[in-house]
Amino acid sequence: MAAEQATKRAARPALVRVHALSKRYVQRRIFSRDKFVVDALKNVDVEIPPDCLTALVGESGSGKSTLASCLAMLETPDSGEIWFEGREISRAAACELESLRPKIQMVFQDSSGALNPRFSAAQIIAEPLEIQRRVSGRKLRQRTCELMEEVGLSADWADRSAHEFSGGQRQRLAIARALALRPTLLILDESLSGLDLVTQAQILNLLAEIRIAHSLTCLLISHDLSLVGQVADHIAVMHKGTIIERDTRQQVFESPRHAHTRELLAATRTIASAFRAERPGSE
């Protein structure tokens, strides 16, 4: 049933369509004239269907975060196109970014680095609302408290600093800040990888709830297939800067086409199968 619904949603026009996207970084070694080139993205083609959770998986260094940064307009690609809601955004002018950026929000891996340590929780959530001049005064405080409650944080903690929250609570705070501007697309870049299993599951459940409440499309970036396999509607696999496979979760798990996807699945299953053998009837 859930699979059918995901297929129906995917039949609608894609929210994001990436075509032939390339990005190269050129770095120079310290005290040397030598340069080395990293082709982070090589002719990437991918689509993100609306109202779905698409997972982007791959090894470290496969280009996942560079793709996310290009989608969030934090990096400018060297070539290629990014179409969002029918509009090409890869080289959006500075004056267009103010209206575009609220629609695509990002939650980063390192929550302690992504939140201003000198701000209170309320200030962290209020900042984008103030910059975008959405609300002010007493309503601003009310809206920040509503957002905290929505992500499972007590509004009584609104005046605490970011460092007074645990890792999982800081990620909830980052999600609340991302939701403040009512985005269409939420990108979670390895946002769960530093968290323990219990906190990961709690955040995934929160994500499932807010996706429905906000009609949100999500791109979940992770190196952990076992994690995304529990929640994703679609899975795109990245390897050495290209998308090597993209399909529904069932299809990727049941009949992976690319050798690297099979390798990723084998590594995941070695651990999962051993666990099931030790714990028969665990489901």
Added chain:
Amino acid sequence: MKSIPIGRSSRDEIPRLLRVCGLSVKYGADGQALEAALRQLDLEISAGEVVGILGESGCGKSTLALSILGLLPADARVDGSILFRNEELLGMSEAQLRRIRGAKISLINQEPGLALSPVMRVGEQIAEVIGAHSGLKRKARKQEAEAMLRAVNLTNAGRICAAYPHQLSGGELHRVAIGQALACRPDLVIADEPTRSLDVIVQAEILGVLRNLKQKFGTALIFITHDPALLVGFADRVVVMYAGRAVEQGPSSRMFGRPLHPYTKGLLNLVARVPRRDGSAPAGLLPVIPGGPPYLEALTSGCAFEPRCSRKTEICQSEDPEELMPEAGHRVSCFHHGS
């Protein structure tokens, strides 16, 4: 089988490599409120045994590792006893501890990129550990360092030895850290989340390296993790920690096959959600354990897990459960372990 409370005397007969008894750790400077991290923790490890320490962030796993190595910060107040080969580690001088660290007990840090010095070649860093605990000459130390890197499946050991940490990939750094920890053939290695933030392929490789080394050197290993799946088929025993205490421990086959504590069951249920070969995974929300670990200084009476427990009754609020042994070698602290 009737559960019997465990007396200290029943554990005193078998010689152990490491015996932690009634270990309590609190943090806080003089005159400030103390923050508890470990509460009356008991733990035993035999030579060559792999013990998995399982639990959420904030339940005291890393504090336990640092207590054993005498690396706790200056404001830590430690009570209890840590016997290593019948020698008390608590209260040892820094000079005595230095002779043990690296040589007898070593640590694999969860962030090898931070644990290794950025301004020394990795070969020199491994050779430094060997030099500190042996009389080997410079050339022999270098050869030993390269041999150690080959033992952790780094084929190009010469290149790796000459590299600085920033020139290595995440997987290579983890192997270097393992090689460094095992360089002096210690009796006990503590691996604190050694595969954290590694991708699944590198994670499987590192687990393979640790398995091989355990077989090759027969080193006892404390493997700290929040993911039960990593311990399957590897750990001989599993200790589940919650709120600074061991709430359940036993042979891994029993812990995974028939867990008794609701907290252990909750952790294992999360792993069971991984999709099968056909991609099917149970629908609906994930079966989470609600809430988070408690602030230990706020604990009064009763079971620390009670606010999050689905099986709690009146007694859980008022009394702290004693440690029971319902099966040989399988201990649990819960009033409802049989239900």
